Amino acid sequence: MSAPSNPPRVGARYFDGQSAATRQVILSISKMELAIHDEGGLLLATWPCADVRLISPPGADRCLLGLGRSGEARLSIAAKNLEYFLPHLRNLRKPEKSAREVLVPVLKYGALAGLSLWLLFAVIIPQSAVLIAENLPEEYENKLGAAARDQVISLLILMDPKSKKKPGKKICLGKGSLELDLFGHQLKTSAGRPDAALRITVVDVGLVNAFALPGNQIIVTRGLIDQATNGNEVAAVVAHEIGHLVYKHPTKVALQQAGTAAIAGLMVGDVFGGGAIAALGNTMLSSAYNREAEAEADAFAIKEMNKAGWDARPIAGFFHRLADMYGDMENRFSLLASHPLSEERARTFLEESQGTGLAFTADQWRNIKALCRASPRSG
Amino acid sequence: MPEITNGQGGDAAQTGFPKSQAGSRAEPAAQKYSKLNFTGRLGPLFKLALKNAVLTLLTLGIYRFWAKTAIRRYFWGNTVIQGEPLEYTGRGTELLLGFLLVVAILAPVSLAYNFVVTAVGPLTTTGQIIQGLYSVMILCLIYLAMFRIWRYRLSRTSWRGIRFALDGEAWRFMLLALAWTVLTAITFGIAYPWMRKALWEYRIDRTRFGTAKFAFDKKTSALRLLIPWLLTLVFPLIFGATLGFIGMAPGGVQQGLGQIQQLFSGLAHWLFLGALAWIVVYTWYRLTEFRLVVGAIRIDGGAGFRSSVRLPVVIGIxxxxxxxxxxxFSVLSVFFISMIVASPGAGGGNLFMIGGITVMIVMVMVILPMLYTLIMQYRMIRHIVNTLAVSNPQAFAAAIQMADTGPSRGEGLADVLDVGAF
Known part of the structure; x- marks a missing residue:
């Protein structure tokens, strides 16, 4: 067979896709076809011009051509020699799959992944957190609470710039702590849950806040006791926190955060999701419960204080006073941030509270006020 | 009309290797080496890196699978062996699907782990045991990923139209790696070079180019790596011993900590220089290992490789x-601060915050990956390729295509676990 006469003719190397042996070839092109002849003039293959694709990356000196994406045969040609064929090889850079063929599966799997994520975050994680929290043996919950309590206390101390006391001396153990424990226990008993060992810890920091932690732990700051002008203000806050405990809100939040961190960690390459466990204290400090949880805790506080005949109304005034005092310099770790008092909540307290009595006697209240001033037991 | 043949002068020289040369399995040392050639230029890579960075930012990271694919296509296509470039045939979609699959499998496991550890308490005995077991599981997955990443990339690499492949089983590799991990731990890390050698040996022995099998030269000894590796180990040992000594000084932990603080402020410069020296020593170890492994590769028919990668060049890059x-980073900060100062009536904390966050995002998501690709990857790969040489390349010509096309998805495990350089 004689060499084709259609100019131009260009040298190249041909790989048939079956063996790695190199064949020196001469290319010639017509309108429709790229003909590949070996040096003896034997026709090795003809490639339809429309199906020839450039496989090499942009800017390469040595270009590889293929017949469609799936074809395994290759033509290797110097970039400047390829120029002679450019007018004929119009589809060189045309992607084998249209943008639609690439995007449709990506969008399909993307939508599936998005749906799964939504299911995880909106349904599976919260529901399993509730399920686990309600079935968690008490001993586990207590250990979780103890770990969270230690973290919360060290974080609180860290955030209190004025204090110069050593961390070990930051827990107030004055006589008033007994009064608080007594009050808490009384409340839990009247709520029909006398079993659990409630622990109320007062921490000697100026910040105004109170926290409920897993395993029946409550932390109250000295700042909160200082700012209260009336024993019932503190009583109502503690009652509210006990409400959180009765509904196991802290355990649920801790578990939910852990689950969320597991998935979020997976997406960014932190397979241990360890951030969540390490940041348990931070979570407990800064995350506000959702509105339903706050309403549940409020309802509990009002109901139990009514039962005992104590007046829960002062808490509304307490919050308003705090808002006036700290209005602008709002700290995200303050009571106002973690328990936002909407008008609706204030109204509920004012309208539904029926008690008139004091939760603490004048003596008890004095002891509570003096909790952190008494020389703390070393421990 | 002119007849243009042999445009680059190289086309004719490469034709038809005589079959007789490809038959015997000769020692590569006796052969003449021919160099590999990196032909990439910065211009096309700059466009690629810019497009990748911008699209990755705009798609919140999802484009990274296609970005990786484009970068690999560039580097493969500019690595020229015997006048012929490598070809990368992987697709971004394969990487995306691999990633989604692994997330779908690992999500319930990770979720259950976090729930259980939180419920049981991370500091309790049960909690510690669970964390230990989970860490072992993750280590197993990392070893699986090390093998599978190698398999995917080989199956998506071809040269002269012939695919590479990796035989063998990932779980065997994992067991081998676990056994070596235990041995390395027992020997306080001294066995590490032998572990690296064994893991490379396992993979190289199962690598194919079409029908041509790769083999790891059994005469290669990891003893050559011992000195650089011991030096790498000694640096942190000295550091740890010093800290331990000060920590146990009379006066207890409190005073010890105070002394460490003093030491740090006084010796900060020395510590910094020490860290730099350690990086140099460690890099020396890595390059010695690289040269050893590359030099141990044998291919059916007698081909072999040699690397003369140089430490000063790598450190310089x-x-x-x-x-x-x-x-x-400095230029961006100065630009940003001068903008704040210049803008009339500025000084609001919010503006500063928003500006700062914008600078960080632009820096981290666009400029950093671009600089990494254009300086680190480009120069490093150029140097590594240009210092590679192959002996007896005629042997490759005997390779025949095999039917298997490799795994259909890729690298999900490696992506989730952050294994693999690029």
Missing amino acids: SALFWGTVMLA
Whole structure:
């Protein structure tokens, strides 16, 4: 067979896709076809011009051509020699799959992944957190609470710039702590849950806040006791926190955060999701419960204080006073941030509270006020 | 009309290797080596890196699978062996599907783990045991990923139209790696070079180019790596011993900590220089290992490789990269601060915050990956390819295509676990 006469003719190397042996070839092109002849003039293959694709990356000196994406045969040609064929090889850079063929599966799997994520975050994680929290043996919950309590206390101390006391001396153990424990226990008993060992810890920091932690732990700051002008203000806050405990809100939040961190960690390459466990204290400090949880805790506080005949109304005034005092310099770790008092909540307290009595006697209240001033037991 | 043949002068020289040369399995040392050639230029890579960075930012990271694919296509296509470039045939979609699959499998496991550890308490005995077991599981997955990443990339690499492949089973590799991990731990890390050698040996022995099998030269000894590796180990040992000594000084932990603080402020310069020296020593180890492994590769028919990658060049490239990163960061900060100062009536904390966050995002998501690709990857790969040589390349010509096309998805495990350089 004689060499084709259609100019131009260009040298190249041909790989048939079956063996790695190199064949020196001469290319010639017509309108429709790229003909590949070996040096003896034997026709090795003809490639339809429309199906020839450039496989090499942009800017390469040595270009590889293929017949469609799936074809395994290759033509290797110097970039400047390829120029002679450019007018004929119009589809060189045309992607084998249209943008639609690439995007449709990506969008399909993307939508599936998005749906799964939504299911995880909106349904599976919260529901399993509730399920686990309600079935968690008490001993586990207590250990979780103890770990969270230690973290919360060290974080609180860290955030209190004025204090110069050593961390070990930051827990107030004055006589008033007994009064608080007594009050808490009384409340839990009247709520029909006398079993659990409630622990109320007062921490000697100026910040105004109170926290409920897993395993029946409550932390109250000295700042909160200082700012209260009336024993019932503190009583109502503690009652509210006990409400959180009765509904196991802290355990649920801790578990939910852990689950969320597991998935979020997976997406960014932190397979241990360890951030969540390490940041348990931070979570407990800064995350506000959702509105339903706050309403549940409020309802509990009002109901139990009514039962005992104590007046829960002062808490509304307490919050308003705090808002006036700290209005602008709002700290995200303050009571106002973690328990936002909407008008609706204030109204509920004012309208539904029926008690008139004091939760603490004048003596008890004095002891509570003096909790952190008494020389703390070393421990 | 002119007849243009042999345009680059190289086409004719490469034709038809005589079959007789490809038959015997000769020692590569006796052969003449021919160099590999990196032909990439910065211009096309710059466009690629810019497009990748912008699209990755705009798609919140999802484009990274296609970005990786485009970058690999560039580097493969500019690595020329015997006048012929490599070809990368992977697709971004394969990487995306691999990633989604692994997330779908790992999500319930990770979720259950976090729930259980939180419920049981991370500091309790049960909690510690669970964390230990989970860490072992993750280590197993990392070893699986090390094998599978190698398999995917080989199956998506071809040369002269012939695919590479990796035989063998990932779980055997995992068991081998676990056994070596235990041995390395028992020997306080001294066995590490032998572990690295064994893991490379396992993979190289199962690598194919079409029908041509790769083999790891059994005469290769990891003893050559011992000195650089011991030096790498000694640096942190000295450091740890010093800290331990001060920590146990009379006066207890409190005073010891105080002394450490003093030491740090006084010796900060020395510590910094020590860290730099350690990086140099460690890099020396890595390059020695690389040359050893590359030099141990044998291919059916007698081909072999040799690397003469140079430590000063590699250190220089790293220094250039980090220097440029710092320079870019300073320039951006100065630009940003002068903008704040110049803008009338500015000084609001919010504006400063928003500006700062924007600078960080632009820096981290666009400039940093671009600098990494254009300086670190580009120069490093160029140097590594240009210092590679192959002996007896005629042997490759005997390779025949095999039917298997490799795994259909890729690298999900490696992506989730952050294994693999690029």
